[in-house]
Amino acid sequence: MFKRNLLKLVLSCAIVIWAVFTLLPLKDRPFPDYAKSQARAKTAEFAALLREAGDRRETGKAPSVYVGLSQIAKERKIDLSQFFPNLDLGDVKNVERKNAILLEHLLKESKGKLQLGLDLKGGVGFTLEVDEKVAARVDERERSEKLSKAVEIIGTRINGLGVAEPLIRPVGNNRIEVQLPGVNTKDNPEVVDSVKKPARLDFRLVHPSLAPNAVAPGDIPPGYEVMTLDYEGRGGETNVEELFVKRIPEMTGESISEAYPRWDQYGKPEIILRFTKEGQKRFAEVTRTIAEEGQRAGRLGRLAIVLDGKLYSAPTVREEINSDSAQITGTFTDREAQDLANVLNNPLDLPLQIKEQYEVGPSLAQDAISSGVKASIIGTVLVAAFMITYYTAGGLIAVVVLGVNMLVLFGTMASIHATLTMPGLAGIILTVGMAVDANILIFERMRDELSLGKSLKAALVSGYDKAFITIVDAHITQVLICAIMIIWGTGPIKGFGVTLAIGVFSTLFSTLVVSHMILEVLIEKEILKKLPMLHLFHSVKTDFVKWGKPAFIASWAVVAVGVGVVLYKGNAIYGIDFVGGDELTASYSKKLELSEVRAVAARNAIGEVNPSYQKSLSTDQEILKLETAFGKADPLFSALQKAHPEAGLSVIGRNNIGPSIGAEIKWNAVVSTCLSLVVILLYIAFRFEFGFAIGAVVSTVHDILMTIGVFVLVGHQFSAPMVAAILCIAGYSINDTVVVFDRIREELRLNPNMGLRDVINLSIQRVFSRSLMTSITSFLAAFALWVFGGGVIHDLSFTFLVGIVTGTFSSIFIASPIFYWWHKGERKNVEKHQDVKPTYEWTGASKASQ
Known part of the structure; x- marks a missing residue:
């Protein structure tokens, strides 16, 4: 047994240890204290430099110790790496570059790994204003369009994975407000630069025969300008070269399809540019022209790569380059290379100037933060108490496994630099209720096996085997939904997809690996000799198919009323996030x-x-x-x-x-939802049968519309977190439906002589307890947030309360009856699909004898 579980044990320990180390430290540490603690050589001398940098901050000569230390090192040409011989800074010889890399690393490591959002901790804000000289050249309508586009581009630059939780929106008709959580411009004075760069990329010609140092001052060839190229010499020193560069570019950034950083053979960062098809053709023409002019001039021609008016590199060109890529080299730090690639992928149409900068306090008051944390703790405790009370020892194991699940979830979020907000925390706590679903499914399967007289060990094996495919099917549908959100979504939609995907995989790992291993060890070692469980919901003898039609009509009537109210209210259903x-x-x-x-x-x-x-x-x-x-x-x-x-x-x-949720994000939310429904249809049709797929899609649409309708009927308005909540309801709904459908598929195989109506009723009766248990755990978490939370948490939890009730209802009274009606109540129509075709005893014997 030990050998069988050794791999699981090693894997579990490794992932848990990784998650713990990824999360640490939990809080930011003062930069001077952290830097001092990391110094390994000449510590007294480095401590003196820190004190001097602190004095500069106190006297106002530097905004922070970080900047003060950078200033001192630059003025005195001090190589700060001498104090940190334990840190590998690569093959960087230039002292200023080496110091920049070192200080950036120390600052990053001093920060808590899981940053808090604007609502919990605040951050830095700045207002960017359109350059009026440039803006005057376009009319008001075009300016408005470009401003909206700039908001989307800045959002993409800052929030690539959608988990950074910034605030970006237009203000008036010529400004953009940006607020970044967990950042301050005292330590990061350059943070604004990467946001406001227009990222205009030009490929220009360098004069083939003349250079500024070879002509009289001011004697510039027509059509050219003098540009300065900074480059690093062999000894690490910074050298300067002046070149005559043609003013009009031969190519622009419009020919670039993608840019990304890469490290060359010496470990120095460079930016790789991928051309479009037309761009590759044009690049070949430009390099052919340069090579030919160089041959005529008797010297190698050069191509200038200019970004936002700065000459970054001027490589020589020997011959035509018919390639799909090029590279920008220069004296970059890793961070500068990443930022440069980022802005090249998202160029701005309008030049922006910094109008004002300010620190942003937490948008939630301390009492609201305290009540939100209190509500989250109460919700978690209620779920844990219910599981332990109902499933006793099994429930205690589920709670331990849930702790592992949350640890892995938070650790993974920290590793991708996610920002934790109060709605995000509430959403994670709500997933606590849903995360125990897999354990409930296994326990209920084990209960079925124990009722047949099997031993606890046999019930564990059989219970896991029968629950495994259901758990995998349910989670694969959620992974597919997440993939759609990540690929097609932007901003918070994409962020929700990333977070939900992490939750899905952490749940699968904790349930199928950790929980299974713990139960197997305890049962085989006879530490756990029995698994008592309460049974509040005994076999429910109800004709669910019979009640399907009136339930269907009544629920869709409510949906129709809700949709009618939504259409009647129009934009009044949207909050500030959507309409400004x-x-x-x-x-x-x-x-x-x-x-x-x-x-x-x-x-x-x-x-x-x-x-x-x-x-x-x-x-x-x-x-x-x-x-x-x-x-x-x-x-x-x-x-x-x-x-x-x-x-x-x-x-x-x-x-x-203006709105922080722009038209593109709203449209992407709609597209993501529609594509998710198509993916659900295709996957369930493939894994189950087309009638199942129709039932799943209709019930999911029902749940989304019902939740939106009830939410609006009671007078709530939609904010940004509500979008994620609605998408989460869709995931919850399909998860519940797949569990019911999987049982129907199983009962169709096991009962070849039973009619379709009876099979559906039997299946629902056998999963009824599991459905209610999952709903109760999720409901308890949401109810605690609704009672004890406030503001957006109150709205978020209300949405979940409605969605939980609706999702449970629809899996029984919408999805299953639709499946029944689709096949006109005839079992033979279902059995045309191989996955649900029964295996008769004589068929099995015949196959075995072959």
């Missing part, structure tokens, strides 16, 4: 708690409000910012003045803010 609103900034003499601002808004029926405090990095002045629906900012401000005259509130400015 008013923004009012105010100064104050006494600071108000954000919870009190929300309380005043609630008492005056203002609706959605997002208050926060911001501190300008230039003036150090802190202001109160109020975001409301259109036309609600001034009434809220007046109500605050009336309720709190002692605060001394005074208006600084007003503005309109």
Whole structure:
């Protein structure tokens, strides 16, 4: 037994240890303290440098110790790597570059691995303004389109995987507001640069015979300009070369299909450019021209690669290069190479300038954060208590395995630099309820086997064997949905797909590997001699097919009413995230708690409000910012003045803010949902049978529409987290449906003489207990969040409560009856599909005798 489980044990320990180390440290450590602790040589000398850098920060000569230390090293040409002989910085000889790489590494490692979002911790914000000289050349409509496009491009640059949780939206008709969680410009002064770069890439000709050092000053050939190329010499020193570069480019970045960083044979980063088909053809023409002109001039011709007006490289060209790629070389750090490739993949049409920079306080008040954390803890405890009470020892094992699941989930999120927000935490806690579903499925299967008189060991083997294919089928459908979100989605849609995919794989690992291993060891060692379970829901003798038609009509009537209300309200169902609103900034003499601002808004029926405090990095002045629906900012401000005259509130400015969820993201959400339904249809038709696929798709559509309809009927508005919640409901719904369908498929094989109606009823009766157990655990987690949470958590948990009830209902009263009606109640129509065709005893014997 030990040998059989050795691989599982080693794999489990390795993954758990990896997850723990990936998560540590949990909190940010002060950069000076961390840097000092990592120094391994000349520690006293390095400590003195840190103290001097600290003095620069105190006197205002540097915004932070990080910048101060960088300044000192640059001024005195100090190689900081001498203090860190344990760190491998590659074959970088230039001292400034080596120091930049070292300090960037130390700063990154000093940060907590799982960063908190804007709502929990705040971050840095900046406003980017369109360069009016350039913007004046385009009309108002085109400017608006380009501004919206710029919002999407900046979002892609910052949030490639969709898990960084930034806030990006237009303000007025010429500005973009960007807020980044867990970042500060004191340590990262260059963070804004990678966002606002237009990323205009030009391929230009270098003059074939003339150079600035060979002609009189100011004697520039017509059509050319002087550009400076910085390059690293063999000794690591930085050298400078001036070249005459043609003003008009031969090619632009429009010929590039993809850019990505790569390391050359010496370990130095470079950027690889992949050409489009037309780009490859044009590049061949340009290099052929350069080679021919070089031959005529008696020297090798050169091609200048210019990005945003800076000459990065000027390689020589010996002959025509008919290649699908090129590279940009230069003195890059790894981070600079990654940022450069990122902006090349997402070029901006409009040049942007920094208008203001500020620190952003947490958008949730401390009491709201505390109540959200409290609700999450209560929800987890309720699920654990229910599992242990109902399944006793098995429930305790499920709770331990659930802990492993959560550890792996958080560890993986930390490894991809995900940002944890309060809605994200709530979503993860809600998955706690759903994550135990696989264990419930196994326990209920074991209960069936034990009721047949099998031993506990035999029940474990048989229970896992029978539950395995159901668990895999249910999770594969969710993985396919995640793949659609990741491939087709953007922003939060893509982020949700990534997070859900991590949850799916961590659940499969914890259930099929860890849980199985623990149960097998305990049972075979006879530490666990019996597995008592409560049985509140005994066999339910109900004709579910009979009740299918009235249930179908009633539920779709509710859906029709909900959809009607959605159509009637139109854009009124959307919150600030989707349609934008008013923004009012105010100064104050006494600071108000954000919870009190929300309380005043609630008492005056203002609706959605997002208050926060911001501190300008230039003036150090802190202001109160109020975001409301259109036309609600001034009434809220007046109500605050009336309720709190002692605060001394005074208006600084007003503005309109655009949506943070743009039209593209909304469209991608719709496309992702539709494609997910198509994938579900195809997969279930392939794995089961087409009638099953129709039932699954109709029930999923029913659940999505029902949840949206009820959500709007009770007066809620959609915010960004609601999109993820609706998609999660779709995943929950299909998971529940697959479990029911898998049992129907099994019973069709085991009962070859039973009619289709009886098979469906029998199957539902046998999975009824499992369906209710899963619903109860998920419901308990959501209910705790709904009762004890506030704000967006309250809305999020309400959505899940509706979705859980609807998903359980539809798997029984929508999906199964549709499958029955599709085949006109005839079993023979189902058996045409090989997967559900019964195996008769004589058939099995015949095959065995062959």
